Amino acid sequence: MSKNTQRPTDSFSGDDINTSANPQFDHVLQARLSRRNILRGSIGMAGMGLIGAAGLAGCASSAPMTPVAKALTSLGFKPVAKGMTDAVIVPEGYSAQVIYALGDPLSANVPAFKNDGTDEHFDQRAGDHHDGMEWFGLDEQGKPSRHGATRGLIAMNHEATTDEKLSSFFIHANGGTATLPRPTAEVDKELMIHGLSVVEMRKQGDRWAYNPASGYNRRVTTMSEAAIHGPARGSEHLVTRFSSDASKVRGTLNNCGAGPTPWGTYVSGEENWFGYFHRDAKDDTARKGDKQVQALNRYGRKAGAASRHGWESAGQADQYARWNNSATGASAKDDYRNEMNTFGYIVELDPYDKAQVLRKRSALGRMGHENVTFSPVEPGKPVVAYMGDDSRGEYMYKFVSDALWDAADASNRLAAGDKYLDKGTLYVARFKEDGTGEWIELSMKNPKIAGHAAFQFTSEADVAIFTRLAADAVGATKMDRPEWGGVNPRNGEIYFTLTNNSKRTAETTDAANPRYYTDKKGSKEQKGNVNGHIMRMAQAQPADVNFRWDIYLFASEAGADRSTVNLSNLTDENDLSSPDGLVFSKATGICWIETDDGAYTDTTNCMLLAALPGQLGDGDAKALKYGDKTVTTYAGKPQTPATLKRFLVGPKGAEITGICETPDGKALFINIQHPGENTAMADVGNPANYESQWPANIGYGAGKRPRSATIVITKNDGGLIGA
Structure with a gap:
């Protein structure tokens, strides 16, 4: 999701809210093994045993899969140059086609999108800010098929909307209302453009098209009913006027990363949801010592906090009142003081069954979820999933199911989700100086949580709802x-993008977050970990509590100092900033890396790169000096254009995000999010002043307002993408 170095969302992005006293790193543990032995041990061979008939974390399929194809030894395309044109640029020999954009109808009864701000019926149209997505195959008869490669469903997040001064200005005729109270008609539209969509896609000859009349098409919005599952179900902290027994909630919000489960469903992370809520200035007093005041502060909603869009100002009706997170009634059953606690989860959707409501999987914790990715499943062993909390100074998590994997469950879809995701153990990561780490249990069994004086945890429900506070209590690594x-299907190693951190200082650098430097963007100086990096982790078995790590890739500008910043030796063919989306291809083993950048955008628009990942320990140690302080970190092998190269550059103002492929690896779907996001609201009526007019400028749809959209990339000779 959103970088948001430029947009108004900085004010509630969740960055800077972790003020816990946790150390930036575990400085206590002394290295017991040599670094060379740690990194060059037997993890590669151990990991190879995990593949089997795997349910991968990449986008290639929606059910347990066969082993990946033979690994590529080189990337078979000419790299795309950096650029700032208002277009999608792909390599020679490839074609990109827009197939599904903001406002496109999902019902035969909905009129075509005029794209002038007067359109309605967004509960039956594509939402805004296309983000994480996944392919779910169909056979030629329209039945679910994990092998379907020419017909299928794409389940997709609609994360947010391009906004300025409260209003989602591109979807309103005159840019909308930038003062409070907000008009109900505008808020009603904005409530509908968030959420998820499911849309049927089909290849026709050498072209792809979506089917606006498919019976599978579906929207889930902020108003759609959802069920709470896992330990938080029934908690007093989820009681609202809508659900006095805390069993159900409405909607999903600010969904970011996504992916498939091993049993063939779609899982999506709720990320920057807290910014949509308002709290009255005197709400701390009104709550009369409720411990939730501490939790609200930790999750970014201090008393008096203004909401992103002012939805609570549109009237007294329930759909507006729920966005006021203040204690205004006699009890939680009379108001929405707990409404914010109903967001921040991994949500699960069955894309094949519209009758099933969305399920919020609270056992996986509540945070600013990006995506969730699974280790390959093995019969008789637990299901293991990994997650990141996307804010500066937040943590990385792992979930291990109580239930042991049975391949027969793959056809049960949401029932399998109930079995494997509602009961299990949640862990948080601590990285150590010697290149090892540990997963620390987050449960009432851990005395650091059960006896935590700063916040009284009384149940597993508390841990599930106030996960950040539990992770603070056990000293996780910021x-x-x-x-x-993403999980490399060839050896089971886990990769995490660490997008950037403008608040990282020389004093707080550590082995896992080792860079602090100054970077120029025009005349402006940027400081911290400006360009981000990608962490790599390995375990002998997915459920193990110990791991080893190194930094696979240091993002950097090509011209940066190779001894202090450009530690991966990037060149003009593969330099990048702010890695965000990351998935592995089942068909080719390529690791696809997407960027959401604001640091390098004076030189290039955001991009997609293809990588041939190595193996943990294939590089060496690096020592970085900050005055009297020396930080030793562990870098993967230096990159070359043979192992990492730029595959795509996007339009102006756009983030490149959301990625999946057909099982045969011959069609790659990419989301282009918020083109033209730096346009000023005052210019909404003047297309000549739009930062971007994509995709209208290539002939897609009506009007000239920029639209988030899904593209499909194919190779002109019909071959594998990237090979």
Whole structure:
């Protein structure tokens, strides 16, 4: 999701809210093994045993899969140059086609999108800010098929909307209302453009098209009913006027990363949801010592905090009142003081079954979720999932199911989700100086949580709802915005993008977050971990509590100092900033890396890169000096254009995010989010002043307002993408 170095969302992005006293790193443990032995041990061979008939964390399929194809030894395309044109640029020999954009109808009864701000019926149209997505195959008869490669469903997040001064200005005729109270008609539209969509896609000849009349098409919005599952179900902290027994909630919000489960469903992370809520200035007093005041502060909603869009100002009706997170009634059953606690979860959707409501999986914790990715499943062993909390100074998590994997469950979809995701153990990561780490249990069994004086945990429900506070209690390692995770299908190693951290200082650098430097963007100086990095972790078995780590890739500008910043030796063919989306291809083993950048955008628009990942320990130690302080970190092998190269550059103002492929690896779907986001609201009526007019400028749809959209990339000779 959103970088948001430029947009108004900085004010509630969740960055800077972790003020816990946790050390930036574990400085206590002394290295017991040599670094060379740690990194060059037997993890590679141990990991190879995990593949089997795997349910991968990449985008290639929606059910347990066969082993990946033979590994590529080189990337088979000419790298795309950096650029700032208002277009999608792909390599020679490839074609990119827009197939599904903001406002496109999902019902035959909905009129075509006029794209002038007068359109309605967004509960039956594509939402805004296309983000994480996944492919779910169909056979030619329209039945679920994990092998379907020419017909299928894409389940997709609609994270947010391009906004300025409260209003989602591109979807309103005159830019909307930038003062409070907000008009109900505008708020009603904005409530509908968030959420999820499911849309049927089909290849016709050498072209792809979406089916606006498919019976599978579906929207889930902020108003759609959802069920709470896991330990938080029934908690007093989820009681609201809508659900006095805390069993159900409404909607999903600010969904970011996504992916498939091993049993063939779609899982999506709720990320910057807290910014949508308002709290009255005197709400701390009104709550009369409620421990939730501490939790509200930790999750970014201090008393008096203004909401992103002012939805609570649109009237007294329930759909507006729920966005006021203040204690205004006699009890929680009379108001929405707990409404914010109903967001921040991994949500699960069955894309094949519209009758099933969304399920919020509270056992996986409540945070600013990016995505969730799974280790390959093995019969008789637990299901293991990994997650990141995307804010500066937040943590990385792992969930291990109580239930042991049975391949027969793959056809049960949401029932399998109930079995494997509602009961288990949640862990948080601590990285150590010697290149090892540990997963620390977050439960009432851990005395540091059960006896935590600063916040009284009384149940597993408390741990599930106030996960950040539990992670604070056990001394987890603060990281530089953990975003997408992915698992390498060839050796089981786990990758996490750490997008950037403008608040990282020389004093707080540590082995896992080792860089602090100054970077120029025009005349402006940027400081911290400006460009981000990608962490790599390995375990002998997915459920193990110990791991080893190194830094696979240090993002950097090509011209930066190779001894202090450009530690991966990047060149003009593969330099990048702010890695965000990350998935592995089942068909080719390529690791696809997407950027959401504001630091390098004076030189290039955001991009997609293809990488041939190595193996943990293939590099060496690096020592970085900050005055009298020396930080030793562990870098993967230096990159070359043979192992990492730029595959795509996007339009102006756009983030490149959301990625999945057909099982045969011959069609790659990418989301282009918020093109033209730096346009001023005052210019909404003047297309000549739009930062971007994509995709209208290539002939897609009506009007000239920029639109988030899904593209499909194919190779002109019909071959594998990237090979």
